[in-house]
Amino acid sequence: MFKYIIKRLLMLIPILLVVTFVIFTLLYITPGDPAKMILGQTATEEAVAELRAELGLDQPFLIQYLNYMKDLIFHFDIGTSYTTGQPVIDEIMNCLPATLKLALSSILIAVVVGVPIGVISAVKQYSIFDNIVMVLGLAGISMPVFWLGLLLIILFSVRLGILPASGYSTWQQMILPAVTLSAQSIAVVARMTRSSMLEEIRKDYIRTVRMKGQTEMRITIFHGLRNALIPIVTVIGTQFGSLLGGAVMCETIFSIPGIGRLMVDSIKTRNFPIVQGGVLFIAIGFALVNLLVDIIYAFLDPKIKAQYK
Amino acid sequence: MEHTSNEKLLDIRDLSVEYHSNGKIVKAVSNLNLSLKKGETLGFVGETGAGKTTTALSILRILPELPSRITSGEIWFNGENLLLKSKKEMQQIRGKEISMIFQDPMTSLDPVATVGKQIEEMIGLHEKLPKKELREKAAQMLEQVGIKRERIDDYPHQFSGGMKQRVVIAMALSCNPNLLIADEPTTALNVTIQAQVLELMKNLKRQYQMSMIMITHDLGIVAEICDSVAIMYAGNIVEYGTVERVYENFCHPYTEALFDSIPSLDEDQEELKVIAGLTPDPTNLPSGCPFHPRCPYAGPECAQQAPEVRETEPGHIVRCHKDLKGGSGNE
Amino acid sequence: MTKRFAALFLAAAMAVCTLTGCGGGGNDSETSGASETAAVSGREDKDTLNVVMASDAASMDAADTIDVYSQMVYGNILETLVKLDENGEVVPNLAEYEMLDDVTYQFKIKEGVKFHNGEELKASDVAFTIQRGCESPVLNYLYSEVDPATIEVVDDYTVKFSLKNPSAPFLVNMTCNPAGIVSEKAVTEAGDSYNMNPVGTGPYKFVSWQQGTEIRLEAFEDYHGEPAKIKNVVIRPIPEGANRTIELESGGADIVCDIPTTDISRVEADANLQLESIVSYATTFLGFNCEAEPFDDVRVRQAVCYALDYAGITQSIMQGYAEPATTPVSSELLFHDETVEHIPYDPEKAKELLAEAGYPDGFEMTITCDERKERNDIAVIAQSQLAEVGITVNIEPLEWAAFLDKVYAGETQSYVLGWSSAVPDPDMVCYSCFHSSMIGNGNNNVSRINDPKIDELLDKGRTSFDTATREEAYSEFYHYLAEVVPWDMMWVDSKYVGLAGDVEGFVMDPMGSYRFATVSFQ
Secondary structure (H helix, E strand, O other): OHHHHHHHHHHHHHHHHHHHHHHHHHHHHOOOOHHHHHHHHHOOHHHHHHHHHHHOOOOOHHHHHHHHHHHHHHHOOOOEOOOOOOEHHHHHHHHHHHHHHHHHHHHHHHHHHHHHHHHHHHHOOOOHHHHHHHHHHHHHHHOOHHHHHHHHHHHHHHHOOOOOOOOOOOHHHHHHHHHHHHHHHHHHHHHHHHHHHHHHHOOHHHHHHHHHOOOHHHHHHHHHHHHHHHHHHHHHHHHHHHHHHHOHHHHHHOOOOOHHHHHHHHHHOOOHHHHHHHHHHHHHHHHHHHHHHHHHHHHHOHHHHHHOO | OOOOOOOEEEEEEEEEEEEEEOOEEEEEEEEEEEEEEOOOEEEEEOOOOOOHHHHHHHHHOOOOOOOEEEEEEEEEEOOEEHHHOOHHHHHHHEOOOEEEEOOOHHHHOOOOOOHHHHHHHHHHHHOOOOHHHHHHHHHHHHHHOOOOHHHHHOOHHHOOHHHHHHHHHHHHHOOOOOEEEEEOOOOOOOHHHHHHHHHHHHHHHHHHOOEEEEEEOOHHHHHHHOOEEEEEEOOEEEEEEEHHHHHHOOOOHHHHHHHHOOOOOOOOOOOOOOOOOOOOOOOOOOOOOOOHHHOOOOOHHHHHOOOOEEEEEOOEEEEOOOOOOOOOOOO | OHHHHHHHHHHHHHHHHHHHHHOOOOOHHHHHHHHHHHHHOOOOOOOEEEEEEOOOOOOOOOOOOOOHHHHHHHHHHOOOOEEEOOOOOEEEOOEEEEEOOOOEEEEEEOOOOEOOOOOEOOHHHHHHHHHHHHHOOOOHHHHOOEEEEEEEEEEOOEEEEEEOOOOOOHHHHOOOHHHOOOOHHHHHHHHHHHHHOOOOOOOEEEEEEEOOOEEEEEEOOOOOOOOOOOOEEEEEEOOOHHHHHHHHHOOOOOEEOOOOHHHHHHHHHOOOEEEEEEEEEEEEEEEEOOOOOOOOOHHHHHHHHHHOOHHHHHHHHHOOOOEEOOOOOOOOOOOOOOOOOOOOOOHHHHHHHHHHHOOOOOOEEEEEEEOOHHHHHHHHHHHHHHHOOOOEEEEEEEOHHHHHHHHHOOOOOEEEEEEEOOOOOOHHHHHHHHOHHHOOOOOOOOOOOOOHHHHHHHHHHHHOOOHHHHHHHHHHHHHHHHHHOOEEEEEEEEEEEEEEOOEEOOOOOOOOOOOOOOOEEO
């Protein structure tokens, strides 16, 4: 198992190489001049040229790329932000706590709410509960984050005044953003749990356990859910991965300085080093989440564990 | 002949079970009567879809909740009507008094639990024992069915089909039930393994002094292991009696056709003999006797009226209008 | 059946939510008032001023950035050599100035001024700051005329330097926040991390910066002038406009910059809050490409101006929260001329001019704009108004940076753009946007207008040191521009700031970089 993990981590390297090359190329060919964005309307030809030279933007593509990779590989240096002059790694690390807090609390809510709902829905298929869950699930997936977020702010911050509308330090501040962001994930997790459970509880071994005289509750959870977990864990993993980089709307509404916002702002201002660094981090994050999910598979399914050599 | 007492262990009276699906009603079992004495092994024969498994599941009351409905009848077991028992009471009976083995060993075991844990679960549900003892008992059961006790921590996927079925048997017998229902336990296995498993079952049956219902479509198995046999067709028993009597003096056209379709070792057959027609549509059973569309002896009354039960010999009943005196031998 | 149920349920849910959001428009001042009273009457912490702005600062170093948010912070930390008084005249701040000739400036620095690190302000710091400014591309717009070789520290408190060419606006530019004087010691010692640890002579000193969350400032006890009234300042970024207003209403912030247009009336109506506004340095307009057909013909440009109702468009989009503009630069800049008139709305005249120019049946054109709603709205309204005179408009919305690229490359026919002046002097914007030497190569003359009369007037405005002459030059320039219309002006933006009821002494700034030293609580 340990060897398997090492192997997977090593496989990250070619993936990241490809990612950096692709993003580098994309940024290079995209219209828009970072120097111009920084200087704004005070720019003169002179100033723009000087700034471009300072930022290394006047070099040919390959030179720029090789310089970047050289710094990355030999010095672990992913550059400095064009707008603040701060090392990119610092800027990203500054955003990480907020992003992680938001992503973790959202996924936690999604799991704690979504899985039980899915299980009950599956066990009581076609009941009123099941129907309501299906409808709410549809709503959850369809509700835009900014709409739901603003709505919750109006209700809980303005009208009722019981929850703060911005910030991320205290747990009270995290409630609204985490709930807003979790809406879609709850729906996805619940639906997957439901469908996976429906498949499992129809299987023969469930009948065997029932024959043994086991209680329905334990059958559902320790046999049904236990076996249904693999697709559920998969979906939780992908949801978490996308939360890591994609919570821009939520971060904007609730003033949470996370990676999503950093990325969008940086793309707008053509702050290449931050965009590249950010994409790298998100790629690593995704890869690690995938690895974690695969490791969890091993613990869930002994057949899979045997395959990891 | 096995020792059987005259005491009835299981007595099913007038059982009817329906399935509801897509707005249609399937009459799986219609007014079925069947009984089993202590120590007796009953062979339960019929085509797929005849209602055998449904009957078995009804005894344990583990029919799929949503679509199925037991619409009438009583199932008397050890002097009590199982259909009136509460959920909790049934949970105590299942596994302890009545156990069941299912058809496909490949899917009968929980893939993520070790075989040891699965057997321990069975025992632990009915006997309060410390962990160590549970494990010891599970290991013993494995040995009983011919599996090395070292394999107690292996997962189901590490066993072959035949061995899985042995595990299933070990599990089913671990609490020493009074009645074992075996639903086509060897159908999914190849012939040599089939023989081994059957042998095992015979030995265990003797050892544990269990009553058994052996559901099968294989008349050979019935001959080998059963005391009595019930032939089922379209939701009801059409012939019942001891194995000797039925095999030698079968009275129902369907039974005749079943025996007929067994390929003969002596004759030179080019084609297998099949029973003409198809199994009846359970949502739309034929009127009168359900076999009449396929019966070579059918007369006008067969379509109009369902036949009553008739005792042709003591302990040998048949449900037919005709008086067919067939058999492999003579009267 | 379930689908129908789902649809009905969702419709009901959305209706409920919409009602929650909409309802109570009129009651808001009461509800917020009820919770506000508690905050105002009996302010507990009179030592802390809570400020909210729309975005986090990018850097504390002017040499890195001049964006308005960073300026708002370092503008309180740094001080400039000179400042503007109420009449728009340049007066001494940290130093007195003297012009030795028309390109040489000598500054005599006030003695005893302390930096936040305890060091005294010396001429060497000023020389260092100016040298640094010359080397920074970001500050090029302020220091481009300075000849670095001529920077000379005459004595401990005197410094002098010369420009390459005479520049009347130079001193005015020196009053801007980015021209603030930095401590040579602090910059050289801190090196790369200086932009997170600024040191200046201003009334507030930098305490801490938790990026994305808050910036803390503290009053500087050894300040050489009138000390700041409130000891602590906390500045927080809240990007979502509605949230900023909520902070103000809930008492979480005392000063909130950039109140969104939709909330302005609410804040105004709230008895417990104050609304301040000021016309800013930014204008919005529909620009033409004067090098390409058909807008190389001034009559066509004029025709478009006649066909568009600029005042109506402004009212419709900005709902009264912006003033229609007559001049290419904001009315708040120096040398504004109120007598300038915008071409009036006269579709008949437009058709006449088009016929004259050879387009009796109109023509097809493209308006390029960026993603912002207001800019898009201008294009949409223009499209329908121009259709009335036979001009068919295609709208081409682009992402901001791509938009800029295209406009600057001269590849657009017309574009919706805004321009903001970084300094109070009109020379910077007017020269860079209309002088013929500023066409192409990434320079700012995006309308590509090449007119000797314009060049002459702008050169005059730049090189005459006599205020009256300058005023005359710009006046003539604005009038002329209103005729040749390289830009069809729409409006001048305004800035709106919300204040808590007990905030006093707050001074509005057209740039939006507010200073807090004069602010106090009642």
